[in-house]
Amino acid sequence: MKRIIFSLSCCLFVATAIAQSAPKPYGVLPTERQLRWQEMEMYVIMHFTPTTFQNKEWGFGDAEPAIFNPSNFNADKIFAAVKAGGFKGLTLVAKHHDGFALWPTKTTPYNISASPFRGGKGDLVKEMMDASKKAGLAFGLYCSPWDRNNPNYSKPEYVNNVYHPQLEELYTNYGKLYTVFFDGANGGDGYYGGAKEKRSINASDYYDFDKIWGMVRSKQPMAVAFSDIGPDIRWVGNERGEAGSTSWATFTPQSPVPGKKSSPGFVKEEVLPIGTRNGDFWIPAECDVPLRPGWFYHPEQDGKTKTPIQLLNLYYKSVGRGASLDLGIAPMPSGELHSDDIANMKAFGDILRATFANNLAHGASITASNTRAKSILYTVNHLTDNDRYSYWATDDQVNTASLEINLRLPSKFNVIRLRENIKLGQRIEAVAVDSWDGKGWNEIATATSIGGNRLIRLPKMVEAQKLRLRILQSPVSIALSDFALFAEPAAVLVENEKANLDAMVNAKKTWKLLPSQDSAAIDGNPATWTYVGDPKREHLLIDFQKTQTISIIDFLPRQDGLKTGMVDQYLYETSLDGVSFSIAAQGEFSNIANNPVQQSTVLKNPTQARFLRITSKHTIDGSAPTVAEIGIR
Numbered sequence: 044m045k046r047i048i049f050s051l052s053c054c055l056f057v058a059t060a061i062a063q064s065a066p067k068p069y070g071v072l073p074t075e076r077q078l079r080w081q082e083m084e085m086y087v088i089m090h091f092t093p094t095t096f097q098n099k100e101w102g103f104g105d106a107e108p109a110i111f112n113p114s115n116f117n118a119d120k121i122f123a124a125v126k127a128g129g130f131k132g133l134t135l136v137a138k139h140h141d142g143f144a145l146w147p148t149k150t151t152p153y154n155i156s157a158s159p160f161r162g163g164k165g166d167l168v169k170e171m172m173d174a175s176k177k178a179g180l181a182f183g184l185y186c187s188p189w190d191r192n193n194p195n196y197s198k199p200e201y202v203n204n205v206y207h208p209q210l211e212e213l214y215t216n217y218g219k220l221y222t223v224f225f226d227g228a229n230g231g232d233g234y235y236g237g238a239k240e241k242r243s244i245n246a247s248d249y250y251d252f253d254k255i256w257g258m259v260r261s262k263q264p265m266a267v268a269f270s271d272i273g274p275d276i277r278w279v280g281n282e283r284g285e286a287g288s289t290s291w292a293t294f295t296p297q298s299p300v301p302g303k304k305s306s307p308g309f310v311k312e313e314v315l316p317i318g319t320r321n322g323d324f325w326i327p328a329e330c331d332v333p334l335r336p337g338w339f340y341h342p343e344q345d346g347k348t349k350t351p352i353q354l355l356n357l358y359y360k361s362v363g364r365g366a367s368l369d370l371g372i373a374p375m376p377s378g379e380l381h382s383d384d385i386a387n388m389k390a391f392g393d394i395l396r397a398t399f400a401n402n403l404a405h406g407a408s409i410t411a412s413n414t415r416a417k418s419i420l421y422t423v424n425h426l427t428d429n430d431r432y433s434y435w436a437t438d439d440q441v442n443t444a445s446l447e448i449n450l451r452l453p454s455k456f457n458v459i460r461l462r463e464n465i466k467l468g469q470r471i472e473a474v475a476v477d478s479w480d481g482k483g484w485n486e487i488a489t490a491t492s493i494g495g496n497r498l499i500r501l502p503k504m505v506e507a508q509k510l511r512l513r514i515l516q517s518p519v520s521i522a523l524s525d526f527a528l529f530a531e532p533a534a535v536l537v538e539n540e541k542a543n544l545d546a547m548v549n550a551k552k553t554w555k556l557l558p559s560q561d562s563a564a565i566d567g568n569p570a571t572w573t574y575v576g577d578p579k580r581e582h583l584l585i586d587f588q589k590t591q592t593i594s595i596i597d598f599l600p601r602q603d604g605l606k607t608g609m610v611d612q613y614l615y616e617t618s619l620d621g622v623s624f625s626i627a628a629q630g631e632f633s634n635i636a637n638n639p640v641q642q643s644t645v646l647k648n649p650t651q652a653r654f655l656r657i658t659s660k661h662t663i664d665g666s667a668p669t670v671a672e673i674g675i676r
């Protein structure tokens with residue numbers, strides 16, 4: 044009898060599962076090649092041409108090929124350094140704006156065979172492609188449309204007889220590419236075969252990008268094409284390496300010509316970091332940023348290589364916002380990477396490996412407010428199986444939901460990772476995460492766009508065993524594939540705190556106290572202090588001079604050993620215009636008299652503000668309130 048009941052329920056179960064089909068995809072969707080790109084997350088781009096030997100950022104196009112003569116170029120060593128950094132691919136600038144081709148092209152004599160490199164028999168594109176295969180990393184190519192050497196630049200002959208055939212050679216003769224990169228710099232002055240003049244072109248028509256995209260698709264079907272506005276990945280709009288804190292994978296370029304939607308150069312730069320909610324195309328952002336200040340190597344920039352901590356911050360602002368990180372590497376004239384560059388990439392890779400080795404949510408027991416058709420096809424178990432495409436889903440019309448996550452042990456974490464199954468589009472618009480403190484829920488994080496990857500990096504370690512994810516806004520049912528928790532190594536948090544402090548001291552140089560008075564509270568020096576309110580002034584009012592996003596307010600009490608005017612009850616108010624203020628936080632600084640350490644107040648929600656007003660509601664001895672430093676994060 045038992046067996047009959049069992050098989051009956053089994054049949055019923057199968058029937059329900061079949062009856063409830065998968066959620067309908069929402070909006071535009073990524074292609075296979077875009078999915079592969081999303082999974083890569085980080086790669087590098089390498090600049091190394093005669094421009095390196097001239098110590099310039101943009102070669103004019105007149106460098107003698109003889110100067111391209113690296114004594115120690117070794118592609119395997121470069122790939123080893125890239126791999127140690129955790130990067131998954133390398134894009135080689137095969138031709139930069141100076142027009143010098145790093146492969147023996149038939150299209151122009153201005154190429155590597157005119158240089159002494161490998162006795163005039165060299166092919167740097169091939170050496171790099173071969174090394175990428177040995178290293179097991181992907182390989183991509185950048186071939187600049189702008190060519191400051193070619194005499195025919197700006198005439199149709201350049202595009203038809205030089206540029207398009209160059210792309211054809213590169214896409215045909217070397218093997219599989221993961222990306223093709225088109226930068227937006229176009230036209231201007233140059234050598235142009237000796238004419239030394241300024242030449243202007245209209246990028247959207249001149250290069251015939253529609254023909255180029257056709258060539259890319261037929262010769263390199265898995266390569267994602269990058270330009271300012273796509274067609275596969277878009278420029279993020281800055282070279283700082285930062286996507287918007289909301290960054291949609293969907294995008295509607297404002298290019299004037301439909302069908303030429305993907306021609307570089309037609310977009311408002313402020314739209315690029317954010318993208319377009321419900322945009323017409325799936326074109327996520329790539330964040331390109333050099334490891335050193337310039338894209339090319341310059342000896343005077345030694346010592347300015349981005350530190351592992353700076354790279355990490357960029358990682359969270361690019362990969363952590365669903366974009367990719369494309370880090371610029373630049374060999375020295377010897378052909379080698381500088382030892383600082385190798386060391387900092389490796390240390391960055393080590394931090395990422397240490398952070399993401401252990402998903403603390405693995406093995407958690409999760410309950411959902413709703414599961415699609417109550418089916419195992421869409422169960423919460425998929426959230427911790429480390430698969431980007433297996434997912435938990437809700438029923439149609441159930442567009443908000445919550446998950447309760449019980450970890451096996453109380454755990455300390457400071458990174459929360461969320462991913463949607465983007466094969467079904469980008470759906471979620473707002474989430475919040477709470478932790479349980481034994482008595483109630485405390486909100487610890489909020490986020491907007493999720494998409495293929497969202498890393499929420501908390502300002503401090505949180506310890507909890509029970510968490511809650513609330514999905515607050517979505518136009519359709521939910522299809523979430525990943526909920527993960529990680530802890531950054533303690534040393535990273537300490538270093539990061541130091542780096543943040545340094546950055547804060549710099550940022551504060553532009554702040555103003557209003558009315559302008561003693562600025563000891565914002566001078567970055569904890570030893571000097573100022574009154575929060577003195578007889579002439581009720582509050583301390585700070586003008587940041589521009590709108591900032593504030594997540595945390597730091598209050599450092601006077602550090603000179605005296606307790607006079609120590610604030611133990613505070614009120615923080617923020618304002619965009621300096622006229623109307625709203626309360627950001629208020630409360631007490633507990634135990635401040637005995638332990639006058641920095642008091643960090645995490646705001647309920649990140650708040651946009653140009654002005655911060657600090658009011659002391661009470662001091663421990665009743666005298667006029669004092670403060671050593673105010674900071675924001």
Ligand code: FUL
Pocket residue numbers: 088100101226227228331338
């Ligand atoms: C820009 C170029 O102008 C820079 O030189 C560099 O190649 C960067 C990656 O793209 O558009």
